[in-house]
Amino acid sequence: MRFLLLFLLPLLSFAQTINVGFKDFQLKAGLNQNQFQYQVLFKGKEIVAPSKLGFSLAKPAIDLNRFSIIKIDSSESNSTWRPIWGEEDVIQDHHKKLIFHLSTIGLNSIKLDVEFRVSGNGVAFRYSFPKQDNLQHFIIKEELSQIQLTGNHKAFWIPGDYDTNEYLYQTTLLSEVDALKAAEKEKDIALTTLVDDHTIQVPLTLKTNEGIYINIHEAALIGYPAMMLKLDRSNYSLHSHLVSDAVGNKAYLETGFSTPWRVIQVASQAKDLLASRFILNLNEPSKLTNTDWIKPQKYMGVWWEMHIGKGTWQMAGGKHAATTENTKKYIDFAAKHGFDGVLVEGWNKGWEDWFGNWKEEVFDFVSPYPEYNLAQLKEYAKSKGVKLIMHHETSGAVTNYERRMDKAFQYMVDNSINTVKTGYVGRIIPRGEYHDSQWMVNHYQRVAEKAAEYKIMVDAHEPVHPTGLHRTFPNWMSNEAARGTEFNNAPTLGINPEHQTILPFTRLMGGPMDYTPGLFHFQLNQFEKDRTQKVLSTLAKQLALYITIYSPLHMAADLPENYEKHMDAFQFIKDVPVDWSKTIVLDSEPGEYVGYARKEKGKGNWYVGAVTDEHGRSYKVNCNFLEKGKKYQAVIYKDAADAHFEKNPEAFVIEKTEVDASSILVLNLAPGGGVAIQILEK
Amino acid sequence: MRFLLLFLLPLLSFAQTINVGFKDFQLKAGLNQNQFQYQVLFKGKEIVAPSKLGFSLAKPAIDLNRFSIIKIDSSESNSTWRPIWGEEDVIQDHHKKLIFHLSTIGLNSIKLDVEFRVSGNGVAFRYSFPKQDNLQHFIIKEELSQIQLTGNHKAFWIPGDYDTNEYLYQTTLLSEVDALKAAEKEKDIALTTLVDDHTIQVPLTLKTNEGIYINIHEAALIGYPAMMLKLDRSNYSLHSHLVSDAVGNKAYLETGFSTPWRVIQVASQAKDLLASRFILNLNEPSKLTNTDWIKPQKYMGVWWEMHIGKGTWQMAGGKHAATTENTKKYIDFAAKHGFDGVLVEGWNKGWEDWFGNWKEEVFDFVSPYPEYNLAQLKEYAKSKGVKLIMHHETSGAVTNYERRMDKAFQYMVDNSINTVKTGYVGRIIPRGEYHDSQWMVNHYQRVAEKAAEYKIMVDAHEPVHPTGLHRTFPNWMSNEAARGTEFNNAPTLGINPEHQTILPFTRLMGGPMDYTPGLFHFQLNQFEKDRTQKVLSTLAKQLALYITIYSPLHMAADLPENYEKHMDAFQFIKDVPVDWSKTIVLDSEPGEYVGYARKEKGKGNWYVGAVTDEHGRSYKVNCNFLEKGKKYQAVIYKDAADAHFEKNPEAFVIEKTEVDASSILVLNLAPGGGVAIQILEK
Structure with missing residues (x-):
């Protein structure tokens, strides 16, 4: 044949x-x-x-x-x-x-x-x-x-x-x-x-x-x-x-x-x-005429701590993460370091019994736990210049979400929240429909359209694969729709180092991904000592992902206390933009390595990121994308010489050097590593 | 065995x-x-x-x-x-x-x-x-x-x-x-x-x-x-x-x-x-505490004329019934004769393509046809002391209805309408669900509960069989859920005369039925000459149905012009109450004959109705339910001696006679006929 x-x-x-x-x-x-x-x-x-x-x-x-x-x-x-x-x-x-x-x-x-x-x-x-x-x-x-x-x-x-x-x-x-x-x-x-x-x-x-x-x-x-x-x-x-x-x-x-x-x-x-x-x-041009309210964002969130066992989504059990107090800590940290938003999961009633039973009436999207004082947090966030990000986990009960969506969005507006992270974990209701069937494809679009009526930006988790619809619905900022950061914590396979070198060639072809990068702590037993899961990445690679995975919404996924241990490296996450005027793809090979140079929107600064699979390699960045004749200051966040995604993930080096359009940077990527570079106009 | x-x-x-x-x-x-x-x-x-x-x-x-x-x-x-x-x-x-x-x-x-x-x-x-x-x-x-x-x-x-x-x-x-x-x-x-x-x-x-x-x-x-x-x-x-x-x-x-x-x-x-x-x-006691707004009603409607070809639901084609002008005629007639409400079907966009295609986005429930000026009709109805009744045909697309229900009910409130006739003609969406499956049973209840939030009364057509839930949700006034009047116009079987003698023993055991009785014109070719369908009933039987079929919502289904030909008989429909303080079941046999005596709520008057199958019979009414020693005036609307559901349906006689608790009325019911009696305190 x-x-x-x-x-x-x-x-x-x-x-x-x-x-x-x-x-x-x-x-x-x-x-x-x-x-x-x-x-x-x-x-x-x-x-x-x-x-x-x-x-x-x-x-x-x-x-x-x-x-x-x-x-x-x-x-x-x-x-x-x-x-x-x-x-x-x-x-x-x-x-x-x-x-x-x-x-x-x-x-x-x-x-x-x-x-x-x-x-x-x-x-x-x-x-x-x-x-x-x-x-x-x-x-x-x-x-x-x-x-x-x-x-x-x-x-x-x-x-x-x-x-x-x-x-x-x-x-x-x-x-x-x-x-x-x-x-x-x-x-x-x-x-x-x-x-x-x-x-x-x-x-x-x-x-x-x-x-x-x-x-x-x-x-x-x-x-x-x-x-x-x-x-x-x-x-x-x-x-x-x-x-x-x-x-x-x-x-x-x-x-x-x-x-x-x-x-x-x-x-x-x-x-x-x-x-x-x-x-x-x-894709069709934007259906929205007024788009002033749509803003790329960096955010932090009450989220990763539930994945690694510090806290829980549900209130019962004494480890509830979404308390007023804890949220204020995140707001403080986000405000101090210039983040736009704070996502809070587990804020609303229902998490005690939310998954696995094909149950229709799980969440109502307007009922915070008593430990979560939204009225107070609304004012607190405002006073700090940070916006809360709302979480709507549907648990797959989409009929329930649809009949409550208007009130849920109005509730967001009433609480000065204009970004929603939706979630679709579990079997879909209408029963018999699937995450990727026509009815659900229509649903994701309905959410984007209705959200736009309320001037709300959408970040969908567990949806159908994206297909460029962010052009048509520019408030539909990002999607998950692939294996993201939380799988670092999954016991069986986790995320192998080649994953992020294949993502751009597959999932990301359809549009931005809310991958939630930025982990700074790699052995995931901080709170539950018997956990063996590890993040199979170096710290420098975590920084590089802000460039190699394009999204107008990027999270700094780790805990504030983990960032505080490496505030020098955290500076890159603070600085990195989420909106660009130009993108140059550097040498890339699916399953092996990927690199990008991107120019900050409205400015002359550039950012470079490159990641590799489980193999270390020397990666050359030709700076010919820079404006000719101009001098730049490059801040290079790179793997230390002995860095390794399994053995020594946190070893990184920060170097500063002057570059121009004629510079060629030769960078050592550790096994499972990466490099992130900030190139500032002088 | x-x-x-x-x-x-x-x-x-x-x-x-x-x-x-x-x-x-x-x-x-x-x-x-x-x-x-x-x-x-x-x-x-x-x-x-x-x-x-x-x-x-x-x-x-x-x-x-x-x-x-x-x-x-x-x-x-x-x-x-x-x-x-x-x-x-x-x-x-x-x-x-x-x-x-x-x-x-x-x-x-x-x-x-x-x-x-x-x-x-x-x-x-x-x-x-x-x-x-x-x-x-x-x-x-x-x-x-x-x-x-x-x-x-x-x-x-x-x-x-x-x-x-x-x-x-x-x-x-x-x-x-x-x-x-x-x-x-x-x-x-x-x-x-x-x-x-x-x-x-x-x-x-x-x-x-x-x-x-x-x-x-x-x-x-x-x-x-x-x-x-x-x-x-x-x-x-x-x-x-x-x-x-x-x-x-x-x-x-x-x-x-x-x-x-x-x-x-x-x-x-x-x-x-x-x-x-x-x-x-x-059934459980009422879940509603404030019930002042719930009122039994008699209504007329822009409805039967579509069934018999005078008008259409859809605007296209030039015979649209739900025009501002035509609705005003009904409001005038209803006001003149003391009716509470006027139902208008075909008022909203979508009827051109509403049935048979398992289509989800059919109606939005808030978009009147341009020929139907609801703002004007709202004021007109108010000036006449009549309330409009809203029609929400879902065409089975229940997901579509649920996601629009809040706005649809708010639209009713904004237009001073507090009764909705819902409809479920067609295959259900969520696809794969049925009219009587658990999801739909939950839906009907959700409608009743949400309607109550907006102080709206519900009359559901094509729902699951009723089971006494009108006790628990007293704004859920009535249901169809059985073969009703419009089947008189169905070409194949129609409604045979025994139907109304079986209904009380079957469908009505579960609760009120919006049967929509009161037809005064029996050969259904008034507007389309080649129609052979006939109403297999006498006129007197049509009156009797207001008593033998219990409902707190009763329609006078026929056209004003048909009533105008028999205003003497129409008087019974004008007078008959829809709320009772006492009910006595008279001699009844399923499939043969059924009779009731009911006492008007808050008054001393009684109303009697009896219907028979295709056989004529002599029907005895012992008036011992009347207050002893009191004199009453009985107005008897009965079949004429030569009345017959097929050959002579419109032949009726109105007799007045004095009765008391000792009276025994012996009444001739024509084949397919009936009798309706008003017994007024003197």
Whole structure:
């Protein structure tokens, strides 16, 4: 089968085939014996062999897989736009567009458009169901999108799962993918709903034998279930597999609808994947007109101490963390060090019995524990110039959250709180729905939209994978949607050092992640002596994550008392911005190392971060991104010579040196280490 | 098998059996080889042969069916209470109580209480799961309640269905029940989800060969799915069958929970079933403290004209009924004739595309059509002393309704509207849930409770069967939950004349029904000439329904122009109260005839109504309910001598005569006819 692929006829030979070239890409698409196919070439090399597109509908019960072409439209567009916040001030969107207006063959023919965009970063396609006489409401049984890969690539993947994306990444050949086996090792994810052994998730990153990098994701996931990929391990074909609803259907749609984009990005250097803005460009512009109230933030929180056993979310048991007193300490510390916000989890009644029972009425989102005097804290935070961040853990009981959301948001407004961290730990209610099903995808959007009505910023934990929607809903600041810092504390697998070198190539392709970096204490038995969990990172790497993991919301996750032991290193977290005017991706290789240089928004300062996997390495930073002729002061937070993520994680060195655009810094990254550099205009 | 039943050993002979006698009833209950059984005798005759009780749980996955007795409590209680509105001023609640505190046999034994009540009307039982160490959260797979009947009784039943109770009643022997066959004839119910051929619904009424009447229902359905009954047609055993949720579970519960009551009422005269207040007594007292704002009402509405093709709900098409102008006409008519309210359906945007597509975002409940000027109508209604009644059709999209309910109710308050007619036509969203599943049962209650927060009265259409909850939530005035007036217009079966003689013995056992009587025009082709549907009733019967169908909300369903043709008969509808101080059930026989005399609340006047099936009959009303020695003026609205529900429905006679407590009125009821009498104090 693999042999056969190499000799596939180019699509070009079929009738009704259109060939669009753009920069390094060539897209061919058209009909082959009434089936609609497309093919993608990159620098003359076939990346996607001829692959079919179509749908299977549940209502009406028909397949949309044999077409005739009504019309083909094509155009080119080149424009720029300015995000409200982000990795750069200005984003260019240059692409060619190709739309096939199709009609199914047979009685009661149905109109379906397939729209392609070809940019300098890759190819994307989506389906549109135009308004038409023969169809209005319809139910998707399955989307039949194929991506026929052309070799047994190295893949960075996580198991296909309807309820979670918090797996560690696997690195295997496509032929070696075994999703169930990979999931077997995962004992610490609250809820898993696996599909089968050969279904995996997007974003998926691949590397070919020839060293070409491919990322497959979706963009603008609106009104539709998340896409997983069913892999044929014998011929490397990927087939879209949509997340099911409670009765086994995939999506309830009405004509006038466009699916999310299926995005295939390709690059000859790994770092070019990271620099791509293709997914953002495929999303719609902001739906919000007034955005003055939206502000990138750094925050601290009453949070990590519950994970490591110092405190508890629930009031019962005598270790309740979210007390007025404790919150004031965090406010004091945050105010002293210039943080914007303080997150408080465990503030509201219900934590005694919140998880694991598919219970609907858990939290009401407006009832603080008696130990948490919100009225007082509201005034206290205000007097200190800090904003509280509200936590809405739904425990998966989303019906309960939705019916209370208006009052919950009004309660936030009444208490001068304008950022909410939402949480979805547990089985979803409506029962039978999943975290990634259409109903839930709609829910996350509803939260963003309703929050905007109340001028509230959203940071969603345990949601569906992001797909660039922060362009359209810029108050939807960040998401978790992957394995984040708290898994350092998970007994079984934890977070291995390569994790943060794969994240940018996978999860982060869809948008910002609230990873909650900044741990300064690595042996997690501070409060429970029998804990063996360790943070598999150096301290310098924890600093670097503020640069390598982009988010407009970044937490300093550790306890104030742990920061107080290293106030010199903490200075970097205090200084690092969360909004940028320019981003340069440095040398990067998925699973090995990643580096970025970013320019502070509105200023001439730069920040550099680089992280490595379990291997130490020498990492070169060419400072040619700096303004020529200008002198800068660099403050380098780096691993000490004997630093090591397991043996000596806290050993770091701070160096100051003068740099300019001609400087090349050669930096030692310890095993599991990293480097963070502040480069200030002189 | 049937033969065997007659020789069943009396339970009395088992160890640990308790025997409670009360009036005509004898209850025996206890353990038989570790199984919990009960038996019911009425006047010495076995009504329920030894029958088992228990549960099958899905989580933990165990059956609760082998018990030991920890303790038995018994007591007797005799009290009275006063409903806020109802069929009488004062209700007596005299019963004996018997509670078995059970524990399952085996490791990790689970505590379960079975509580019986024996009243003069029958026996009821329910289960309670007390708080306990071995169990907190649990999931019900099935309730294992058995009711072993003792013969092949005549049954008045409808097919077991998770989504509707709008079937015509069937009258067959138990052995002849075929739910699927009965349902096959029903072409006009919007949505059916049948169980199987031998599962039927409660309320179920039975008549034994010996002429004993039995009604089986449930009371206080809270936090639990509705119960259907699985009938073993070979041995007349009934087994509880709970309505499923989206994933096949029945109920998600937490200890400290009591199930609804399973109620077996027995009477030697049919009318004694109708006079029973046992179900009300099994419900909890009102949860509302301030009830001043709750008022029984008579109303008219922009409604029937849509059913018969004069107008439409949707604005598109040029026949929109809910215009400002048309609503004013109804307000004028209602005001002129002393009605309290005017219902307006089709007032809000969304009707163009509201049904049949499992669509979630249909109505927003706050957006009137441009043709409906609510601000103006609010003032107009106020100036006329009439209140508008709001219509909230959910089209089954209950998640959508719940997330908008607060704003929808606030909108009502802002527009001086304090009664809502809710509607649930269509497949439920959350998809996979049913009209009668636990989640929906909780929803109906949530609506009642939230409405009460806004001082709004509720009239639910297409809900689960009522179970006496109007005692606990007295703003939950009425429900449809059975085949009502609009089915006169259904092409296939319509409403046969016996329907209204079965309703009181079945559906109405659970509470008031918004049947919407009062049709004065019987050939339904007034606006669409090719319509062949007819109202199978006489005009006098339509008047009688205001008495025989109890509801604190009664509609005059027909068009003002149809009433204007018979203003003499309309006078009865104008005069008839909707709140009573006393109710006397007259001679009644399910499927044949039903009659009531009711005393107007706060006054000395009486109203009598009687209806018959397709057979004409002479119906005797003994006026001995009148105050002795007092003279009354009776206004009798009766069928003319030649009246007939098919051939001559509009022929009626109004007679006036003087009556007193010694009078016996002998009244001719035409085939499909009835009589309505107003008896005024002189």
